[in-house]
Amino acid sequence: MSAVFFLNERAQVLLQRNFRGDVPLSCMNQFSQLLQTYETPCFCHDGVHYVYIRHADLIIVCVSSTPSLNVVAMLHFLTEVVKSFEVFVKNVAVESVIDNFVVLYELLDEMMDFGYVQTTDHNLLEEYVTQSGYELEVSQAVATLTDAISWRPPGIWYKKNELFLDCVETLNMQISLNNNPSKDRKSSDSGNRGSTPSLPESRKSLNENSGTRVHAEIHGVLKLKTFLSGMPILKLGLNSRESVAGLSFHRASRYVVLSDIRFHQCVDLDKYDQTQTIEFIPPDGQFDLLHYRCIPPMLKLFKIEPDISVKLHSRIIIKCYVRAEYKRRQQCRVSEFRFPVPSDCDSPRWKASMGTVVYVPEQMQVVWRVPNLSGGQEATVHAELSLPATGEDEPDVRPIEVKFEMPGTALSGLQIRHLKIEEPNLKYQALPWVRYLSKSGDFEVRDAK
Numbered sequence: 001m002s003a004v005f006f007l008n009e010r011a012q013v014l015l016q017r018n019f020r021g022d023v024p025l026s027c028m029n030q031f032s033q034l035l036q037t038y039e040t041p042c043f044c045h046d047g048v049h050y051v052y053i054r055h056a057d058l059i060i061v062c063v064s065s066t067p068s069l070n071v072v073a074m075l076h077f078l079t080e081v082v083k084s085f086e087v088f089v090k091n092v093a094v095e096s097v098i099d100n101f102v103v104l105y106e107l108l109d110e111m112m113d114f115g116y117v118q119t120t121d122h123n124l125l126e127e128y129v130t131q132s133g134y135e136l137e138v139s140q141a142v143a144t145l146t147d148a149i150s151w152r153p154p155g156i157w158y159k160k161n162e163l164f165l166d167c168v169e170t171l172n173m174q175i176s177l178n179n180n181p182s183k184d185r186k187s188s189d190s191g192n193r194g195s196t197p198s199l200p201e202s203r204k205s206l207n208e209n210s211g212t213r214v215h216a217e218i219h220g221v222l223k224l225k226t227f228l229s230g231m232p233i234l235k236l237g238l239n240s241r242e243s244v245a246g247l248s249f250h251r252a253s254r255y256v257v258l259s260d261i262r263f264h265q266c267v268d269l270d271k272y273d274q275t276q277t278i279e280f281i282p283p284d285g286q287f288d289l290l291h292y293r294c295i296p297p298m299l300k301l302f303k304i305e306p307d308i309s310v311k312l313h314s315r316i317i318i319k320c321y322v323r324a325e326y327k328r329r330q331q332c333r334v335s336e337f338r339f340p341v342p343s344d345c346d347s348p349r350w351k352a353s354m355g356t357v358v359y360v361p362e363q364m365q366v367v368w369r370v371p372n373l374s375g376g377q378e379a380t381v382h383a384e385l386s387l388p389a390t391g392e393d394e395p396d397v398r399p400i401e402v403k404f405e406m407p408g409t410a411l412s413g414l415q416i417r418h419l420k421i422e423e424p425n426l427k428y429q430a431l432p433w434v435r436y437l438s439k440s441g442d443f444e445v446r447d448a449k
Contacts, residue, residue, distance in 0.1 A: 081108070085107060168437050324374065350366075
């Protein structure tokens with residue numbers, strides 16, 4: 001192996017040991033994003049192989065650039081590192097790693113030589129490691145503070161008691177355009193520079209299944225803003241379920257399977273495990289109650305049929321047909337389609353059936369903005385930009401980017417089934433307000449060619 005890293009729960013590097021120097025240490029800069037992309041404890045990204053384990057609040061990662069590596073041996077080595085470290089400090093956690101980094105460095109140097117494992121026997125290591133570790137002590141006062149509510153002070157009073165709950169979901173999606181005969185990027189037609197580009201002769205020539213979903217996931221968060229008096233107890237019910245096994249298809253379709261769930265510290269986790277109800281005493285003001293991730297089973301928001309062609313070093317022509325595939329009662333408040341163009345374009349001209357078109361030279365994009373696009377609506381755009389005679393006739397390989405905001409909709413299907421506010425002493429009536437918002441994250445349309 002090339003290097004070993006000790007990270008905290010937020011994937012921040014606490015300690016690192018580079019054995020071979022053939023893998024850049026910057027490979028851990030995007031490790032938190034890779035954890036969300038890859039669900040297995042071993043994966044490869046940009047030629048670097050990652051193998052990791054979790055222990056307490058630690059993430060221990062080893063990396064290698066060798067294509068034929070023994071993953072099982074690497075996992076076993078990481079497990080033995082934890083066992084050996086426990087001999088010296090007992091409780092292996094973030095705090096003990098920080099306090100005993102000298103001991104851990106010495107252990108790693110004895111266990112590993114230029115990326116090859118020498119020994120993992122802690123009895124043998126005790127003879128060579130001369131440093132003594134500091135044991136992580138748990139304060140005796142912790143048990144007396146577990147029932148205290150540190151996130152909400154007493155004596156809060158509001159004349160009008162209100163609660164605002166926002167369900168905000170961000171969609172990351174990649175779509176590959178396959179079998180699209182109209183997307184012939186090279187053209188021998190010299191054309192007339194002053195002519196206006198026309199639509200494709202027939203949209204029927206485009207494959208109806210031209211858009212293949214390569215990747216799709218939704219990252220959601222429940223945001224609360226509370227203006228409640230006293231010490232209220234809130235009970236929130238969702239249509240979420242960790243497993244829908246044993247249910248009929250009709251009943252299972254009513255539930256949403258969430259993963260990577262992260263609650264605020266105010267949530268009673270024991271009651272959630274028993275009843276699937278989120279019960280908590282909220283902090284005062286604004287906070288994030290719940291973070292989650294889910295994979296949408298079937299989701300097609302837009303039918304996009306682009307045609308980007310370059311005409312013999314003279315001009316680039318962009319044609320695109322878009323149809324909103326979501327329900328008619330839904331509406332995108334803002335929709336943007338960003339088409340890549342070369343950096344040396346000039347003299348832009350365009351015509352759109354809806355919205356406006358803007359050429360953004362600093363981003364090398366033509367941006368088509370369509371406000372208030374309702375479900376079932378169709379829109380087309382034609383754009384033409386001049387190119388210098390010495391320019392390339394190959395199109396830009398960057399993807400088409402899609403941006404949107406859809407209020408009143410949770411694309412995952414998550415629903416707030418009930419929200420109860422109880423204050424045992426004051427017994428007031430509170431007004432809960434619930435809003436949904438779905439928006440785009442990394443939404444890309446790529447050409448399979």
